[in-house]
Amino acid sequence: MNSRTGEGRSGGPEDSRARKGGGTKRRTGGGRRGEATRTVRRRRLLSLRHLLPALLLGALLAMLMLRGYVHSEILADHRVRPPAPTDHVPREILRGGPVIDARGGRETTLSVPDHRLVLTFDDGPDPEWTPKILDVLGRHRAHGVFFVTGTMASRHPGLVRRMVDEGHEVGLHTFNHPDLSYRSTERIDWELSQNQLALAGAAGIRTSLFRPPYSSFSHAMDDRSYPVARHIGARGYLTVVNDTDSEDWKRPGVDEIIRRATPEDGAGAVVLMHDSGGDRSQTVAALDRFLPEMRARGYTFGNLTEALDAPSAHTPVSGVELWKGRSWVFLVGAAERITDCLVVALAVVGVLVFTRFGLMLLLSGAHARRVRRRDFRWGAPVTEPVSVLVPAYNEAKCIEATVRSLMASDHPIEVIVVDDGSSDGTAELAEGLGLPNVRVLRQPNAGKPAALNRGLAGARHDIVVMMDGDTVFEESTVRELAQPFGDPRVGAVAGNAKVGNRDSLIGAWQHIEYVMGFNLDRRMYDVLRCMPTIPGAVGAFRRSALERAGGMSDDTLAEDTDITMALHRDGWRVVYAERARAWTEAPESVQQLWSQRYRWSYGTMQAIWKHRRAFVESGPSGRFGRVGLPLVSLFMVLAPLLAPLIDVFLLYGLVFGPTQKTVAAWLGVLAVQGFCAAYAFRLDHERMTHLISLPLQQLLYRQLMYVVLLQSWITALTGGRLRWQKLRRTGVVEAPGSLPRPRTDEYERRPVA
Structure with missing residues (x-):
């Protein structure tokens, strides 16, 4: 998938905006007739999104079966009977x-x-x-x-x-x-x-x-x-x-x-x-x-x-018999060519997967060693107050825990809760807390980007922290987010998002994904200076950088990826603060997980397309286009799209052979993934017990992510439109405790060339 965390929806189901590329959906027709037309179109598109993956998977399996059939891997029997008596042979x-x-x-x-x-x-x-x-x-x-x-x-x-x-x-x-x-x-x-x-x-x-x-x-x-x-x-x-x-x-x-x-x-x-x-x-x-x-x-x-x-x-032969034969030969030829292409694609994804693993291991280790050196400093300590923006839509179950966690911060802050037309009393709950330095701004439902821009306009300080309404900060999180701004080249800082509800199987799988797939990636991208996403759950921005970029945009469904890429193109550095930890509530059902990741995938594709000109830009701002955007396109879009081939050929090899080599290859890939995951858990000081579910994650959870990405591709290629969806929250996430306040030599960081 992609390096994103946090759902944080501030625009709800009644939000009429639906993004595609850089535009919004116009209303077609009015009244009941127009609504009925839109409903029919949505149903047709929904059916197409589900039908096309099924057809593609069915065609792929059929081609592989046909290939195995004509290569004597299916229905073949090579037994040879020993000589028998000749009593009944003339x-x-x-x-x-x-x-x-x-x-x-x-x-x-x-x-x-x-x-x-x-x-x-x-x-x-x-x-x-x-x-x-x-x-x-x-x-x-x-x-x-x-x-x-x-x-x-x-x-x-x-x-x-x-x-x-x-x-x-x-x-x-x-x-x-x-x-x-x-x-x-x-x-x-x-x-x-x-x-x-x-x-x-x-x-x-x-x-x-x-x-x-x-x-x-x-x-x-x-x-x-x-x-x-x-x-x-x-x-x-x-x-x-x-x-x-x-x-x-x-x-x-x-x-x-x-x-x-x-x-x-x-x-x-x-x-x-x-x-x-x-x-x-x-x-x-x-x-x-x-x-x-x-x-x-x-x-x-x-x-x-x-x-x-x-x-x-x-x-x-002629007539039907001839055409049946020609059709057969054509299908066999197509299966051979498709299989050859799949083998090439499998080689490509293998190279991409192991290249990513290699880069993550090497560069994340370099990142950890760099930021943990005793002489590492970003610059003069940042002690000035920070504005924290909390966009919220129907977050009544979570908002109190979110705001109270901010009040425990060891860094001076103001908190701005932007209620985006909630119908469950979110704004009233936030106001009823009566906490100092907490303001509540109300607006009609307009979406998360609009809510963030509203909060940005009302912010009093030059450093702006953005978080989701279902997220809980540790007491040191804001301070850790603020310190990199001691380097005047830094325009944004990505925090370390953690899954708070990791006790369920789906939660444990997402916990592995966050630690290994997201945070290990961020370390790698930080060293390469091409961080693709500031997570919506925990991130900080220099206000002047946001204003130069035009604020948060609603051109895409991934406003956090969109603004991060815009900051890169404007010449700002985007870095990762591993100690700035936030605890977010991950989806607890397959349907909610599907909805979240579908939006992330599609929004990432939109952001890549929107900033495609970065590929050809020059100068310091072109580094992201030369390094970051190709890596994001390869590792977050192309590799996950081709990665199902690993499992397809695994299944094929298990059924039709060579079974032992197939199992050995899959166990080898799993061992590499397990090593990377264990390394990521060690860097993040996480317990290794959650890695017990890693093999099952690779067999089940990963397949779900494949289908989500495939549907995102189909939505993009068919011109479909995807709208925000609000996830149900339980409000069970709490911060397990903060990191101790670092010594002065750790706190006063200076930039590293």
Whole structure:
């Protein structure tokens, strides 16, 4: 997600403003008709926001399933049955030729005439070795039969077309290359039909030739394999085994391949070779010698149907069958390309994630060492009073605790509570406290930016602290926020927001996110001098810097990110005060969490777009555009958008393999995250016990954040508008105690170059 904390809504549900880019929503129509029109549009947009992520996820899973299917990772079975008895195999078959014809109830075999060789190649087409074998055959003017699998033909249709165009025959070798003696007749028919579908899409043909996987000679037929041949024959196919087996898959050497492939005494033969399944360099080399040597002995090379003087094995397909095949090949190609893109995206997100981890570890450590040095000072101690602005909308449950925590501050302050049209008596409660230096300003409901600007106009001091109406400060928080302004270059200070209600599982997950994802990020960005966000829950500003930037803007839903980026572009430094701790009430339900993070994500995108010109700005103010904005775009928008691929491939690997490597990789990533989280907790002096829920957070909570960000992208791309939403508060958050007042040498800080 992004480096934001605190919900702090001062404009409520009745706030009619809805932001998109730099504008506000205009009313369209009036009365009931206009309201009905707006309601219908909102419902349509809501449906689109939910429908598009579901469709994208469904399409992604479908493409991965299709990819796994054509790579023999799904429904594949590579078991090979041991030899069985031959009691029920006809003697004609056991002593016959390599072509078994069981069509129409026949049980006979066919042989290739003397001095005729039929070269056959199994398991292809392979993108590396099949073209080389085709080149050798073309160079020697020879034809052969390629028994292709459906998986390979679907992935490499161009090679199948080349086989047919160059006059070779193509036969079926099943779709997934299983031992059919294990399979039911329904599965056998399915393997054949899928194999034919791939051929139809690749070359527009059907074939009548078939070779069973793991077959050898006709005399090797047994009581398990022969029933398969009979079933295949009943479907109109010739079952082709072989006379000579080159055993090239063993890679025995070129001479041995040639020896094993050569028939005896000028006999004709069906020769078995392979054009896929591994390194076939010896096959290519052997074929280049075998062809001229055998031709010199008087042999000719042709297709099987030519050698048997039979009709062509190929039949053109048309109509629905052709279009089904083409659609299949198109979808397989799309799945291959999409998967390749996903793999590249996975590599990108892997680089981004580990780069971010590396930067956080290195730079946050440098930040901690720098600010904790005994000689580190921002400048002269800042003791002047500070104005604290508390925008509030319906914060009756929290406002008293918020104001009383400010009254305990060890730094002189004035408190301005800006009631933004509350309907629950928030203003009355604040006034009823009767506390000194507390003023309450009322305004009609206009939104948080307007409330902050109203408070800014009424503030009496040059340093302005902003907080949310549901947040509780420690007694030292305001003082810690004020000290960096001893450096005249500092325009704003980000505080350290903490989750106060961390006892629930959702609260614990957010606690980890705040400490690791937000505050560790802020340390990194502070060192790089490109802090992207002053959190709404705890932040301080130099009043002159705010006025130069035009105050708080309602152009985006992330007014805190917007103003922070504006200050960077105006040349101000924005720093992080780790000891300025504030305790905020995080959402306690999934729905509220969704609403909050949806607004944050969308608002961050709006702010990046609004300040996009910073990419090309020069001078000191251009540092944020050169460093900060690219990092924010990569780490807060692009990386979270692509990060779901880690979990998608995790799920894919768990189901389809390699399971052990997948689990090891995921545990490795989790270990790195755990190390970063533990380091962040150590820097923030937090108890490590909350990290027990980290693995579960990675499995559940992170997925929710993915969907939120995806919906934010869809809202932005579809031109949707998102409005503020008020979260329900319980008022249970209290400050657990403040840090002790530092010694004088810690308090009087000076800037560091």
